[in-house]
Amino acid sequence: QQKVQQSPESLIVPEGAMTSLNCTFSDSASQYFAWYRQHSGKAPKALMSIFSNGEKEEGRFTIHLNKASLHFSLHIRDSQPSDSALYLCAVAASNTNKVVFGTGTRLQVLP
Amino acid sequence: GGIITQTPKFLIGQEGQKLTLKCQQNFNHDTMYWYRQDSGKGLRLIYYSITENDLQKGDLSEGYDASREKKSSFSLTVTSAQKNEMAVFLCASSIGWGDNYAEQFFGPGTRLTVL
Numbered sequence: 001q002q003k004v005q006q007s008p009e010s011l012i013v014p015e016g017a018m019t020s021l022n023c024t025f026s027d028s029a030s031q032y033f034a035w036y037r038q039h040s041g042k043a044p045k046a047l048m049s050i051f052s053n054g055e056k057e058e059g060r061f062t063i064h065l066n067k068a069s070l071h072f073s074l075h076i077r078d079s080q081p082s083d084s085a086l087y088l089c090a091v092a093a094s095n096t097n098k099v100v101f102g103t104g105t106r107l108q109v110l111p
Numbered sequence: 112g113g114i115i116t117q118t119p120k121f122l123i124g125q126e127g128q129k130l131t132l133k134c135q136q137n138f139n140h141d142t143m144y145w146y147r148q149d150s151g152k153g154l155r156l157i158y159y160s161i162t163e164n165d166l167q168k169g170d171l172s173e174g175y176d177a178s179r180e181k182k183s184s185f186s187l188t189v190t191s192a193q194k195n196e197m198a199v200f201l202c203a204s205s206i207g208w209g210d211n212y213a214e215q216f217f218g219p220g221t222r223l224t225v226l
Contacts, residue, residue: 001170006153014152032213043201043217044154082211091212097142097205098169099215101154 002027004091006069006102014110019076021105023089026070032092032099033065039085047074047087079109113138114161115218117202126194132187132221134202143185144203144215147171154201160185161207189223195224 003026014021021035034049048063050056050072053066065072076083089102115136124130136143142161146154146169156169158177168175176188185202199222203215 032168034213036215043219044215045217046214049214064200086151090215095205097213098156098159098167099205099213102158103147104151106151106155 002030002091002098002100003095004089006087006089006105008105009103010106010108012108012110013079015079015081017079017109019079019083019107019109021074021076021087021089021107022071022075023091024071025091027091027093028070029093030067030068030091032090033063033072035061035063036088036089036090036101037085041103042080044088059101062077079107081109081111084108113140113216115202115204115216117200117218117221119221120219121222121224122198123226124144124189125193125226126128126192128192128225130192132200132202132223134185134187134191134218135183136185136202136204136216137183138206138216139182140203140204140216141182141207142205143179145169145175145177145185145187146201146203148199148201148220156199157187158162159209162189192223194225196223199224 036044038044092099118129158181199220202218
């Protein structure tokens with residue numbers, strides 16, 4: 001059974017800071033790795049995903065994957081108050097559509 | 112674009128009651144999911160379905176049943192509601208598998224309260 005854990009549980013950063021969120025998974029056969037963002041009272045929405053080891057950058061957001069360490073992360077450059085939300089990582093194995101989400105990191109960016 | 116609708120938006124039930132939540136999507140997506148989200152926490156997978164009439168159990172399937180009679184709809188039944196159970200149930204769909212294909216689109220949720 002896939003275990004997906006996130007750290008930290010919550011985080012407060014000042015506007016303009018670099019923010020790093022972490023996700024660890026247990027199934028080494030996992031092939032889909034994604035970050036979702038959920039603003040308060042809203043549905044989760046996909047931010048970005050990665051399928052192979054390495055980095056992927058989209059605007060202020062960078063996802064980094066290290067399959068050997070069973071770890072991937074999300075880095076937010078120049079954090080904005082509008083980035084304040086619950087961040088969820090998601091993982092799925094290659095032979096299944098079973099997507100398992102992490103425990104969540106609540107981010108607050110102070111103006 | 113498409114949309115996912117969930118009904119009802121709020122559901123209040125009694126302990127032991129059987130309750131049904133409904134989800135409809137017009138993306139024409141193959142795969143649909145039901146997740147439970149306790150207050151401010153992560154999502155826990157209850158059931159998913161990769162095509163019409165298919166059902167796959169998630170990690171939290173005990174106490175729930177699901178049904179996928181049409182490609183566009185996926186329903187979830189709480190077989191016996193537990194007192195003090197409060198959670199938001201989220202429905203999602205995705206086109207299938209592969210790069211950009213695994214992205215899930217979520218509905219607005221059904222908030223359940225059991226008295």
